[in-house]
Amino acid sequence: MTLHGYWRSTTTFRVRAALNLKGLAYAWEPVDLLAGAQHAAGFVAMNPAQGVPALVLEDGTVLTQSLAIIAWLDALHPEPRLLPEDPLARARVEALSHVVAMDIHPVNNLRVVDRLHDVFGATQAQARDWMIHWMERGFAAAEAMVAPEATFTLGEAPGMADLCLVAQLYNARRWEMDLAPYPNLRRVEAACHAVPEIAAAHPDTHQTPEAIA
Amino acid sequence: MTLHGYWRSTTTFRVRAALNLKGLAYAWEPVDLLAGAQHAAGFVAMNPAQGVPALVLEDGTVLTQSLAIIAWLDALHPEPRLLPEDPLARARVEALSHVVAMDIHPVNNLRVVDRLHDVFGATQAQARDWMIHWMERGFAAAEAMVAPEATFTLGEAPGMADLCLVAQLYNARRWEMDLAPYPNLRRVEAACHAVPEIAAAHPDTHQTPEAIA
Known part of the structure; x- marks a missing residue:
């Protein structure tokens, strides 16, 4: 299978980490969001939502x-589990995942920040303030939802919520956000970075040649 | 169990419809988002993310x-199913749900639009344009993802994606958005409105006395 994604995208980071944890090999197809490759006709035919990531299976299924x-990877390759089998435990993992994936990430997405520039003439500093604001709100919620006695967010092995968090904290550090108020999240982040499969999924290991040059 | 929500919230609409389709009785506890009730200490203790909906079970579980x-309701009360058992079919329902629940709704959320007013001095017209813009993008994607031959988005019975769509189209109509370019979505919306359990979940049936007065 082939993962279409952007090296710095936190949603792509989540899926790379999941594929690595499942021990699944995949081809990597970069989609340059800054160049607008997600709006090209060929990509839109594959994903009408014009976003990354997209995972294309051998039979062409997207x-x-x-x-x-x-969740699909977890259903087909249940070990190691990224979503618990117990419905209530799963709902907790999903709710914490959604604090990142719904309350933070979409509001700070590249296209949203671009629109702040285009429509409201937002400066770089205002764009940064915007992103930090939503991360502060979301991280405060997440900090309260993490089990303080666990290694990862809600247990002793990384799951979907951990992948969402480690990716969002990567973004937070990119914008030099103060993470001191979130000791639980920093503990989870360190635990994730110590997992080789997650470390191997880090954006820095998937930079485009242009970004490295 | 008790559903804490706001009458006009599209995320609350989704859950009301799911509870109705499952035939589950619940108490209704209004949370006045416009008055800031979601930031009150008692509510934050219940949901640190300070949003609606929240579902409180008899044993106090939130x-x-x-x-x-x-998804939790569906696991405990599988009939009628809102998420298919087959992993690939489920992934399609989730992906379409997320086009609404991640790509549209969070960017148009009350708190985001409030911030556009506060930080960038957005006018009411600019706020409306902002919301319409993200709905146009998301609806174009959703329109292409709906199965044209099906009654609902992806089959012959309403599922999670249908609940997300009917709620977002309610919001679109509130802002007098032109829905002509989305015949598939309008067909799904009409099919949903014809389902008594979904019709009974409509925001108009849950208005606060102040809103009605």
């Missing part, structure tokens, strides 16, 4: 939306 | 995030 992809 | 709640 899966989109990072959390839907991760 | 479930948050509308799609996590719906």
Whole structure:
């Protein structure tokens, strides 16, 4: 299968980490969001939502939306589990995942920040303030939802919520956000970075040649 | 169980419809988002993310995030199914749900639009344009993802994606958006409105006395 994504995209990071944890090999097809490759006709035919990631299977089936992809991977390759079998435990993992994937990430998405520039003439500093604001709100909620006694967000192994968090904290550090108020989240982040499969999914290991040059 | 929500909230609409389709009785506890009730200490203790809906079970367990709640309801009360058992079919329903629940709704959320007013001095017309813009993008994607031969988005019975869509189209109509370019979505909307359990969940049937007065 082939993962279409952007090296710095936090949603792509989530799926790379899930594929690695499942031990699944995949081809990597970069989609340059800054150059608008997600709006090209060929990509739109594959994913009408014009976003990354998209996972294309050997038979041509296309899966989109990072959390839907991760849940599908988890159903087909249940070890290690990224979503608990118990419905209530699963609902907790999903709710924490959604604090990142719904309350933070979409509001800070590249296209949204671009629109702040285009429509409201937002400066770079205002764009940064915008992103930090939503991360502060979301991280405060997540900090309260993490089990303080666990290694990861809600247990002793990384799951969907951990992948959402480690990716969003990567973004937070990119914008030099103060993470001191979130000791639980920083603990989870460190635990994730210590997992080789997650470390191997980090954006820095998938930079485009242009970004490295 | 008790559903804490706001009458006009599309995420609350989704969960009301799911509860009705499952035939589950619940108490209704209004949370006045316009008055800031979601930021009151008692509510924050229940849901640190300070959003609606929240579903409180008889034993005090609190479930948050509308799609996590719906998936939990579906696991405990599988008939009628809102998410297919087959992993690939489920991934398609989730991906379409997320086009609404991640790509549209969070960017148009009350708190985001409030911030456009506060930080960028957005006028009412600019706020409306902002909301319409994200709905146009998301609806174009959703229109292409709906199965044209099906009654609902992806089959012959309403599922999670239909609940997300009918709620978002309610919001679109509130802002007098032109829905002519989306015949598939309008067909799904009409099919949903013809389902008594979904019709009974409509925001107009849950208005606060102040809103009615």
